[in-house]
Amino acid sequence: MSEKEYTRLTRARRRLGEGVLTVSASFASLWLGRDHLLCIDGTGFSEEYKRFYFRDIQAFTLRRTSRRLVIALLLGVPLALLLLMAAANLGSTGDETGFWVCTCLAVIFGVPFLYNLFAGPSVRCYLQTAVQTEELPPLNRLRRANKVINRLRPLIAQAQGEISREELPQRVAEVQAAAAAEAAASTRAQNYVAPSVSPSLSAPSPLVDTPPPGEVPPVL
Amino acid sequence: MTMAVVKCPKCQSPLEPGLFNTGVLQPCGSCQTPVQAEVFPALLRTIAPGAEGEQVMLEGEASCFYHPVKKAVRPCDACGRFLCALCDCELHGQHYCPSCLEAGRKKGKIKNLENRRVLYDSLALRLALYPWLFIITYIFSIFAAPAALFIAIRYWNAPRSLVHRTKTRLVFAVILSVLQIAFWIFVGVMLFTRGANDV
Numbered sequence: 001m002s003e004k005e006y007t008r009l010t011r012a013r014r015r016l017g018e019g020v021l022t023v024s025a026s027f028a029s030l031w032l033g034r035d036h037l038l039c040i041d042g043t044g045f046s047e048e049y050k051r052f053y054f055r056d057i058q059a060f061t062l063r064r065t066s067r068r069l070v071i072a073l074l075l076g077v078p079l080a081l082l083l084l085m086a087a088a089n090l091g092s093t094g095d096e097t098g099f100w101v102c103t104c105l106a107v108i109f110g111v112p113f114l115y116n117l118f119a120g121p122s123v124r125c126y127l128q129t130a131v132q133t134e135e136l137p138p139l140n141r142l143r144r145a146n147k148v149i150n151r152l153r154p155l156i157a158q159a160q161g162e163i164s165r166e167e168l169p170q171r172v173a174e175v176q177a178a179a180a181a182e183a184a185a186s187t188r189a190q191n192y193v194a195p196s197v198s199p200s201l202s203a204p205s206p207l208v209d210t211p212p213p214g215e216v217p218p219v220l
Numbered sequence: 221m222t223m224a225v226v227k228c229p230k231c232q233s234p235l236e237p238g239l240f241n242t243g244v245l246q247p248c249g250s251c252q253t254p255v256q257a258e259v260f261p262a263l264l265r266t267i268a269p270g271a272e273g274e275q276v277m278l279e280g281e282a283s284c285f286y287h288p289v290k291k292a293v294r295p296c297d298a299c300g301r302f303l304c305a306l307c308d309c310e311l312h313g314q315h316y317c318p319s320c321l322e323a324g325r326k327k328g329k330i331k332n333l334e335n336r337r338v339l340y341d342s343l344a345l346r347l348a349l350y351p352w353l354f355i356i357t358y359i360f361s362i363f364a365a366p367a368a369l370f371i372a373i374r375y376w377n378a379p380r381s382l383v384h385r386t387k388t389r390l391v392f393a394v395i396l397s398v399l400q401i402a403f404w405i406f407v408g409v410m411l412f413t414r415g416a417n418d419v
Binding site: 005006008031038040042044045046047048049050051055056057058059060061062063064121123124126128129130133142146149153156157160161162163165168169171172173175176179 | 224225226227228229230235237238240241242243245253254255256257258259260261262263264265266267332334335336337338339342343346381382383384
């Protein structure tokens with residue numbers, strides 16, 4: 001039954017472009033399946049699904065962005081101006097209508113301003129597997145991303161096993177050393193040239209001293 | 221063999237293993253962007269090279285349907301054709317041949333391979349609703365309402381979203397489009413009768 005197959009992890013959030021405020025037309029949401037994480041990219045008329053199986057997830061990488069600051073500036077500047085105008089209307093001119101208009105507009109800007117402020121630092125979250133690195137747009141705040149990662153951690157540990165933080169650098173170094181050694185061996189094998197046929201059986205090399213034609217070679 | 225590398229999302233340089241699983245944002249050694257990496261054991265897993273089909277050694281030995289010179293190792297769970305190690309595609313404990321896998325993906329029979337769905341319920345509802353959002357565009361409902369009704373009926377049993385969704389959108393689309401069609405019929409009849417009376 002599809003009702004029990006997936007549990008919602010995050011609401012749908014707009015997929016961001018490469019720039020700070022560039023956005024695309026699709027919304028992405030995250031869902032928790034029995035053995036995988038499902039990322040749904042929806043346009044309203046269709047949905048695209050990406051499944052990340054717990055056994056394949058290698059890493060989540062978070063990168064801090066300046067989106068929170070930009071949004072705070074974009075909302076904060078008009079909010080401050082509106083609050084100043086409201087205060088001026090009430091204080092100097094005594095215009096109550098102007099005061100209420102400015103206050104209502106300030107509320108329209110103020111609510112998202114406060115939400116942006118209290119939602120915490122903005123980040124971009126990437127999920128890495130052996131064959132891809134995919135951005136997860138719904139995890140665009142640090143707190144939310146950590147919450148989801150902490151929820152997924154035991155499920156991933158169940159599928160992959162656990163590794164302590166202390167032994168991780170050593171294991172990584174071992175794997176990297178082994179990979180480097182294998183790459184070096186592979187390079188050596190590619191550069192290795194098999195010895196050609198014995199010079200005595202092949203045509204005389206110009207580097208070898210050969211008697212000129214007509215001259216009898218010395219008998220040893 | 222894996223390289224066990226996690227790259228900085230900003231500068232793409234490999235992150236130091238000391239930054240892994242700290243639980244806080246720390247500056248990347250190369251670009252100083254605050255990053256946090258949560259790493260799991262799959263990063264350290266070695267990737268086994270892909271299997272190659274074994275050559276048939278004896279006369280009369282079962283061979284692969286797709287590669288007659290290679291030894292069959294198991295039948296396809298969908299079509300029963302013999303497969304060599306190269307053609308054997310495992311998916312959640314089931315073994316498929318490449319053509320059954322492709323067919324299953326296209327026809328939506330293998331649910332885990334389905335990567336796209338059209339949401340006919342949303343399409344029908346928007347067709348029924350959107351023309352009435354603006355005063356100027358309501359006239360388009362003459363065409364949009366029958367189209368919404370057709371889509372709602374035609375795709376009544378089509379699979380909806382992969383995650384839980386009810387038929388509420390389809391029901392609303394049918395109700396709205398029927399009301400709109402009735403409205404336009406009423407308007408048409410009114411115009412016709414008025415025209416006939418004028419004549």
